[in-house]
Amino acid sequence: MTITTVSSREFQQNANQAQKATRSGPVFITNRGKPAQVLLSIEEYQRITGQRRSIVAALSMPGLSEIELAPPRSRDLPRPADFS
Template sequence: MTEFTVASTEFQNRAGVYIERAAKDPVFITKHSRPVRVLLDIDEYRKLRRNYREALYASELSDDHLQAILTVELPAEAEALNHEMTEPKIK
């Protein structure tokens, strides 16, 4: 994937050209030589959103989410990972 950069004024003047360009590669739009926006093909954007994960602190979880975590049924294969939870013994 090739990066393509355009100044915001140029983008405003020829938006149609850059919308077409974004079908192939992301178009980075700059202001004062610094990237401020990225124009992406819709399928690429959807792929990024589908893979998006948000990390939270336990204190940020709702009571319902905490309860779900505490009561979840783990698959039998998960038992094989319990050894990862113990501290290694220093010899």
Template structure:
């Protein structure tokens, strides 16, 4: 299952005139802010920032990530048993 992300591009002038539009667009995906003809910033939601920065990540969230099922893991089973202890 592939997830598509909508990327919006706006100029810094448009951002200054209508920050609300940029914030609304960021809910659907990253907003690339263009200044002097070049990409200079990306506006994302705080939830997306946390996801990308690894904050509050747990095993359930990691296993739910898109594409995780495509990763082939070859894990060897380990046998762990009691061992002798030298108490001398």
């Protein structure tokens, strides 16, 4: 992992370069020489926050329609125990 540091002025002048730098690690943005913000890729952000996709996001994934799904019939599922 590579940590990149840019001043806020450099970030404003070339935000695209800072975004590309997040592919190899976090980008620290400084203000008057002190770290002020951190720019991360979305994958890294989700990894460190433990965020999971919502069911809506999971079901709208590209290529999902190509997955074959054969859920068991309801008569094949276990039934609750009858204690009467």
